[in-house]
Amino acid sequence: MTDPLLEVRNLRVAYPSAHGYSDALRGISFTLGREKLGIVGESGSGKSTAGRAIMRLLPPKARVTADALRLSGFDLLGASERQMRDIRGGRIAMILQDPRYALNPLKTVGAQIMESYRIHIKGSRAEARDRMLAMLEDVRIRDPQRVTGLYPHELSGGMGQRVMIAMMLIPSPKLVIADEPTSALDVTVRGQILDVLNERVEAQGAGLILISHDLPLVSDFCDRVLVMYGGQIMEELAAHDLSQASHPYTIALNASLPPLDHAVDELIVPEYDPTWLTEATE
Amino acid sequence: MTTPSLEIVSLSVAFGHGRASVQAVDKASFRVARGEAFGIIGESGSGKSTILRAITGLHDGYDGDVLINGNPAPRPRNRDFFKTVQMVFQDPYSSLHPRRMIRATLMEPLEIYRLDRREARIAQVLLDVGLAPEFAYRYPHQLSGGQRQRVAVARALLLEPEILLLDEPTSALDVSVQAGVLNVLNALRRARGLSYVMVSHDLRVVAHMCSRIAVMTQGRIVEELTVEDLRAQRATQPYTRTLIAASRAAVTAD
Numbered sequence: 206m207t208d209p210l211l212e213v214r215n216l217r218v219a220y221p222s223a224h225g226y227s228d229a230l231r232g233i234s235f236t237l238g239r240e241k242l243g244i245v246g247e248s249g250s251g252k253s254t255a256g257r258a259i260m261r262l263l264p265p266k267a268r269v270t271a272d273a274l275r276l277s278g279f280d281l282l283g284a285s286e287r288q289m290r291d292i293r294g295g296r297i298a299m300i301l302q303d304p305r306y307a308l309n310p311l312k313t314v315g316a317q318i319m320e321s322y323r324i325h326i327k328g329s330r331a332e333a334r335d336r337m338l339a340m341l342e343d344v345r346i347r348d349p350q351r352v353t354g355l356y357p358h359e360l361s362g363g364m365g366q367r368v369m370i371a372m373m374l375i376p377s378p379k380l381v382i383a384d385e386p387t388s389a390l391d392v393t394v395r396g397q398i399l400d401v402l403n404e405r406v407e408a409q410g411a412g413l414i415l416i417s418h419d420l421p422l423v424s425d426f427c428d429r430v431l432v433m434y435g436g437q438i439m440e441e442l443a444a445h446d447l448s449q450a451s452h453p454y455t456i457a458l459n460a461s462l463p464p465l466d467h468a469v470d471e472l473i474v475p476e477y478d479p480t481w482l483t484e485a486t487e
Numbered sequence: 488m489t490t491p492s493l494e495i496v497s498l499s500v501a502f503g504h505g506r507a508s509v510q511a512v513d514k515a516s517f518r519v520a521r522g523e524a525f526g527i528i529g530e531s532g533s534g535k536s537t538i539l540r541a542i543t544g545l546h547d548g549y550d551g552d553v554l555i556n557g558n559p560a561p562r563p564r565n566r567d568f569f570k571t572v573q574m575v576f577q578d579p580y581s582s583l584h585p586r587r588m589i590r591a592t593l594m595e596p597l598e599i600y601r602l603d604r605r606e607a608r609i610a611q612v613l614l615d616v617g618l619a620p621e622f623a624y625r626y627p628h629q630l631s632g633g634q635r636q637r638v639a640v641a642r643a644l645l646l647e648p649e650i651l652l653l654d655e656p657t658s659a660l661d662v663s664v665q666a667g668v669l670n671v672l673n674a675l676r677r678a679r680g681l682s683y684v685m686v687s688h689d690l691r692v693v694a695h696m697c698s699r700i701a702v703m704t705q706g707r708i709v710e711e712l713t714v715e716d717l718r719a720q721r722a723t724q725p726y727t728r729t730l731i732a733a734s735r736a737a738v739t740a741d
């Protein structure tokens with residue numbers, strides 16, 4: 206049997222807090238092949254923490270343990286910081302949740318995307334520039350010539366997200382972790398951007414983890430979905446079964462969506478049940 | 488007709504020079520009555536945030552007028568203006584001081600405007616946005632994306648402004664948390680007669696919150712719809728029609 210692309214077993218993360226450490230991930234396990242895995246869940250449930258743990262991008266004070274955290278058999282937890290620098294942006298790329306904040310504020314968008322290309326792929330400057338412009342067009346940036354010269358704070362929210370996607374896809378990573386990559390985009394552009402993401406991932410035989418709070422989106426786009434709550438995985442489903450989810454949290458999520466065709470006075474806010482957390486612990 | 492709470496008249500904002508220049512907002516006009524919620528939707532990069540930022544005075548080089556209760560907004564904006572108008576920015580990071588604890592960030596406006604019952608007010612706004620009191624003792628980087636966004640909303644609510652500019656205030660929230668925040672915003676608007684301008688890419692959110700909606704493409708407001716028009720798919724612009732159709736499809740997909 207070959208190693209899966211990514212193996213995560215019993216991953217735990219705790220952050221330092223006022224009274225000792227507090228748990229953000231309480232032992233999550235999953236494997237990923239060349240497929241699209243969605244992670245959904247409440248705000249604060251640990252989705253970004255999981256992504257950043259795989260990238261080894263958590264703050265140094267965070268306590269991280271796992272029985273296994275491996276990329277194609279390679280031990281990510283035991284890797285040196287030097288090894289991780291090679292892996293990040295090369296074999297694994299993460300599209301971060303706050304793009305305009307995550308980008309370098311002092312460099313133009315064009316320079317940053319070209320740099321990302323040239324660190325991992327040998328080629329001339331002219332070649333990198335052509336690829337960069339083509340990539341910006343792929344992510345539906347109007348007027349790429351103007352946008353390459355902008356600094357991150359001069360981008361609109363949705364432009365920032367697409368620039369980040371362009372920058373992360375350009376070195377052809379084997380695993381893409383996309384953290385809310387399209388949350389600032391309307392449904393029409395979002396569909397186009399996800400198509401681009403899909404094409405790239407499939408053409409390169411890569412795996413994708415799509416972190417999102419948007420259930421319909423994830424159920425459309427992904428093969429499998431993990432539903433998280435309070436640092437744990439509540440259930441795992443085939444994506445197209447998401448509307449038939451059995452866990453009360455997932456059902457509650459479907460109920461609080463504002464309807465489009467008629468008005469309601471107040472939206473339904475789900476009541477959380479503390480037993481959801483205790484029942485999942487062994 | 489009574490004076491609108493907020494009115495912009497032929498507002499224009501341009502950036503850059505020569506070949507790199509862009510007309511981010513091109514002669515946009517709208518009025519928002521007291522107690523009304525006005526929505527702005529439109530393509531990414533069409534100028535929605537720029538309109539809100541011009542109203543708050545962040546892009547001071549605008550042309551046209553910004554009127555608050557019938558009077559031109561002072562240039563530069565002063566304290567009184569920010570007592571009346573508050574904004575929730577699209578990037579919560581940009582409005583939260585990175586090295587200041589959330590509590591200090593929330594305390595500051597209360598001190599500047601000499602409001603009483605400070606502890607109680609902070610506790611209340613945090614509760615309103617669904618954050619436990621202990622979040623006051625964190626720094627921005629110690630919060631999740633959605634928690635940061637909720638702090639930004641809480642901060643804008645603290646001063647009980649008459650006019651609230653909301654730039655994608657729930658884009659980082661899952662629908663369950665979003666429902667709570669939207670309910671609070673609606674309840675406050677009804678109880679205190681607040682006026683909102685809300686930018687969102689999510690038609691369902693806009694339809695739920697707003698009675699009139701402007702649609703932007705490439706710096707221009709190309710049409711204005713009532714929420715009934717929007718629900719009944721009575722739009723004239725191709726962009727709006729596509730957006731409504733795609734949003735409906737997304738609803739029925741499951």
Ligand SMILES: Nc1ncnc2c1ncn2[C@@H]1O[C@H](COP(=O)(O)OP(=O)(O)OP(=O)(O)O)[C@@H](O)[C@H]1O
Nearest residue numbers: 220229248249250251252253254629630631632633
């Ligand atoms: N550096 C940190 N120090 C302390 N606590 C943190 C830190 N980073 C995150 N947390 C906490 O860990 C929990 C999980 O955060 P995480 O960012 O993974 O959530 P998330 O699922 O991505 O949420 P969202 O959908 O709002 O982005 C949250 O309660 C958050 O407050």
Ligand SMILES: Nc1ncnc2c1ncn2[C@@H]1O[C@H](COP(=O)(O)OP(=O)(O)OP(=O)(O)O)[C@@H](O)[C@H]1O
Nearest residue numbers: 359361362363364502511531532533534535536537
């Ligand atoms: N400080 C700036 N300098 C140069 N250009 C800018 C600046 N701020 C905004 N722009 C440009 O103005 C245009 C409108 O941006 P704006 O942020 O208003 O869009 P938006 O409608 O809010 O889009 P989104 O939905 O993606 O947030 C974009 O082309 C953007 O690049």
Ligand SMILES: [Mg+2]
Nearest residue numbers: 253302631632
């Ligand atoms: Mg997150």
Ligand SMILES: [Mg+2]
Nearest residue numbers: 361362536577
């Ligand atoms: Mg914007």
